Amino acid sequence: GAGVSQSPSNKVTEKGKDVELRCDPISGHTALYWYRQSLGQGLEFLIYFQGNSAPDKSGLPSDRFSAERTGGSVSTLTIQRTQQEDSAVYLCASSHQGWPRPTSGAYNEQFFGPGTRLTVL
Amino acid sequence: GDSVTQMEGPVTLSEEAFLTINCTYTATGYPSLFWYVQYPGEGLQLLLKATKADDKGSNKGFEATYRKETTSFHLEKGSVQVSDSAVYFCALVNNDMRFGAGTRLTVKP
Numbered sequence: 001g002a003g004v005s006q007s008p009s010n011k012v013t014e015k016g017k018d019v020e021l022r023c024d025p026i027s028g029h030t031a032l033y034w035y036r037q038s039l040g041q042g043l044e045f046l047i048y049f050q051g052n053s054a055p056d057k058s059g060l061p062s063d064r065f066s067a068e069r070t071g072g073s074v075s076t077l078t079i080q081r082t083q084q085e086d087s088a089v090y091l092c093a094s095s096h097q098g099w100p101r102p103t104s105g106a107y108n109e110q111f112f113g114p115g116t117r118l119t120v121l
Numbered sequence: 122g123d124s125v126t127q128m129e130g131p132v133t134l135s136e137e138a139f140l141t142i143n144c145t146y147t148a149t150g151y152p153s154l155f156w157y158v159q160y161p162g163e164g165l166q167l168l169l170k171a172t173k174a175d176d177k178g179s180n181k182g183f184e185a186t187y188r189k190e191t192t193s194f195h196l197e198k199g200s201v202q203v204s205d206s207a208v209y210f211c212a213l214v215n216n217d218m219r220f221g222a223g224t225r226l227t228v229k230p
Binding site: 003004033035041042043045048056058091093109110112113114115 | 125157163164165166167170210212217218219220221222223
């Protein structure tokens, strides 16, 4: 596709339910990132995939959060037993390469999807 | 750890006014610095970047200079337009990527 796509665009769920958020990166991009944007807050890094493996899971806020990536393409972020504080916009991004920066000093731009707005009632 | 601090908003300006959004950072080594923009209803887009000290990134009339001595990367535009209304995020990449909290800019006709 032309860009990063995410689904659903909006998700309303009840506290305690599980949700799955999907990200389709740009074809050929090996790196994929998940971020969370809470109201009035900056972007909070959640997890980064290089291919199908996740070398950096440091941002996942709790063990209720997990993510996987299959075939080096689509990624799913799963939140179990959702809480009201999980309400936020979840953003996915992809890039040609990931972290750490290539030794050339160049940085491969991250292209962001439109996000999934999650509301936990 | 690394961090980015940017000017709190919201910022409201009249069309053709001068814009400055301050951004300072804390990082070890030599990070790359970025400004991203999020227009209403859209995803984040890279606006400009600078990969080493004294580099100036520019795009769409916006500019920012990588100042290592002051650890800053302030965003400027000489004459803003209504279409510049958006949220602007300062960010750095070092061993990972860190974003500032974002600054909402509203430009009135």
